[in-house]
Amino acid sequence: MTLVDLRDRALSAVVNMDPLSKLPPQLVDQFIEYCAFWVWRALARQNESLFRKTVTLNDGDPLPADWGGFAYRAYYIVNSKRVPFFWTQVQKIARLQTSIYNQAIGSRPALHFAEQKINTLPAGLTNVVVSYYKIPPKLFGQADSTDDGLTPNASSYVWRAAAARCMSFFLPAKQAWAYDEKLRQEDSDSIKKFYVGLHAQNVRDIRNIS
Amino acid sequence: MATTQGMMIQQVFERLREVVDDERLNIGIVRQYLNACYQDAYAKAVALDPEWYTKSFTFSSTASLAVPVNCYDILAYSGTSGTLGGARILDHRTPERINANSIQVGITSDPVAVWTGANIEHTPAFGGVLWYVWNFGEITDDTTTICGPGAGYLALLPAVFEESVLWDCCSQLRMRFAAAQDTPSVADQGLENLTLAMNLIEESANPDMIFATDVQRPLLPPQQQPQT
Numbered sequence: 001m002t003l004v005d006l007r008d009r010a011l012s013a014v015v016n017m018d019p020l021s022k023l024p025p026q027l028v029d030q031f032i033e034y035c036a037f038w039v040w041r042a043l044a045r046q047n048e049s050l051f052r053k054t055v056t057l058n059d060g061d062p063l064p065a066d067w068g069g070f071a072y073r074a075y076y077i078v079n080s081k082r083v084p085f086f087w088t089q090v091q092k093i094a095r096l097q098t099s100i101y102n103q104a105i106g107s108r109p110a111l112h113f114a115e116q117k118i119n120t121l122p123a124g125l126t127n128v129v130v131s132y133y134k135i136p137p138k139l140f141g142q143a144d145s146t147d148d149g150l151t152p153n154a155s156s157y158v159w160r161a162a163a164a165r166c167m168s169f170f171l172p173a174k175q176a177w178a179y180d181e182k183l184r185q186e187d188s189d190s191i192k193k194f195y196v197g198l199h200a201q202n203v204r205d206i207r208n209i210s
Numbered sequence: 211m212a213t214t215q216g217m218m219i220q221q222v223f224e225r226l227r228e229v230v231d232d233e234r235l236n237i238g239i240v241r242q243y244l245n246a247c248y249q250d251a252y253a254k255a256v257a258l259d260p261e262w263y264t265k266s267f268t269f270s271s272t273a274s275l276a277v278p279v280n281c282y283d284i285l286a287y288s289g290t291s292g293t294l295g296g297a298r299i300l301d302h303r304t305p306e307r308i309n310a311n312s313i314q315v316g317i318t319s320d321p322v323a324v325w326t327g328a329n330i331e332h333t334p335a336f337g338g339v340l341w342y343v344w345n346f347g348e349i350t351d352d353t354t355t356i357c358g359p360g361a362g363y364l365a366l367l368p369a370v371f372e373e374s375v376l377w378d379c380c381s382q383l384r385m386r387f388a389a390a391q392d393t394p395s396v397a398d399q400g401l402e403n404l405t406l407a408m409n410l411i412e413e414s415a416n417p418d419m420i421f422a423t424d425v426q427r428p429l430l431p432p433q434q435q436p437q438t
Contacts, residue, residue: 027224034373041370065212067359068369090264090341094288094296114264114341116364135359135369140221169228177388180381187374188254194370195258 001155004144006032006162009155013163017170026140028166033139035161036148040136041190043154044068045197050151053134056127059120063113064132069198071131074111085111085128088121096121133198212363213372216352218244218379225380229387240383245348247379248356251371252345256282262368265344271337275330282345284325289338296338297323305333 007028014023044051052071055064074085088096088110096104104110104121111120111128118130136149148158168179222240223233230236256263264285267278271290287297298320300308305324308314316322316333323330330340346366349356357372358365367375 024224030221030224034376037370037373062362063359065359090261090266091286093341094286094293097288098291098294098296112264113261114266116262116359177381177384180377180384184374184377184381187377191254191370191374192258 001148001150001152001158002144003029003032003139003142003146003148006036006139006148006155006159007144009159010162010166013160014166017167023166023169028162029140031162031165032148032158035158035165036136036139036150038161038187038190039154039157040150041194042157043150044133045194048133048198051133052131054129054131056129057118058126058128059124060117062117066134066137068133068135069195070113071133073131074128076109076125076128078106083107083109085109085120088112090114093121212355212358212365213369214352215241215244215349215354215356218356218372218376219352221376222379222383225376226383226387229384236387239386240379241350243379243383243386244375247375247382248346248349248366250378251367251375255367255371256343256345259368260343263343263345265342267340267342269337269340271335273332273335275332275340277325277328277330278340278342278344280344280346281342283343284323284330285341285343287323287338287340289321289336292319293321293336293338294319297321297332297336300324302326305331309333 007025010028010032011023011025040051048071051068053066070087072087074087075082076085077083083106086108088104090112093110093112096102096110106122106125109120109122109125111118111130113119118128120128134149137146139146139148148155150158165183168176168183171179219237219240222244223230230240263282265278265280269275277284284299287299289296298316300322302324305322308316308322318334318336321336322333349366355363355365357367357369357375359369
């Protein structure tokens, strides 16, 4: 759904509280953007395949602008065959460089994302196809026709959450603060669940493979 | 996609229109609260996504390495090709105990490192790559990238934290400004009284309207009075 559709729906919901509609549309756009992000995190936990995307990177390239998290799949081509990468911690790099038993080599390469970049072991590998979860586009300050990048069924959650945030502007100060605090807690929990969910997905994937 | 400090400040003002009366006067306090909120978010982000804060630092062979200024914790060493598995990072009480032990002491192919304040001591001297967790201090410019994913710059926080930081900052600032309005400080009251006094003085010096009863003498000398 586009930004203008979401804004119209959110403002229609708020109009009873503020008939003269003194809320600036920029503020509504901010709330819509953040609610889209919030809904995206919930959706990504439920069905991460909705937001998977691939990008081709070389060793040392920065992460793409819509990077949300590694989707635990990467490969490059050797002798016209796809060779998968395994993700590693930086604590293990030194061992992977020197150990004669478990060394990262071209036919069994490793990767990690230190410095907000892609890094390969052995160094200098190119044309690595990396799967990742894309985050929704920025809506605040963008054209009215910008799409929220979510599934169609998600739009009602977005505009309702945005409308709720707009309504907190008409509450008395103390009540508004309590409401904001509640939303902040929910948001914080949602971020935590998102990262924990990604990690759990990774663990499941590794178990399925091995 | 990248969100800068300036954009964060703008968004805070956008949400606090009812409570903040003068944006230019209050930009400093907003910056101060935002910075506090970045640090709160950093504490969460570094626990949930440590890889985001992993940085490398390449150095040539040395016995004592100055720790990079933004180093929060040392993660690992990746030594030059001869060193087996990089370096062991020791607890700061351990080196003296193993120094005399010919089996455990650091050797060229298996060096040890210990973090002593501003430096990391190597036994023996070696070169390689230091991997560490970075952090950041007070952000006072409006161009630093605060939230966002990679794409050529180093963002302080992953994009998912932007909303969280703004809500946190706004709720704290709303409380702060609401308190200031309900209970004005002595300085505020003094300034208000001074403003009233200055207004009265200015009013008496340059009256807007002159009534007949205020005029004690003719405004112009009699010879210049217009003839009617």
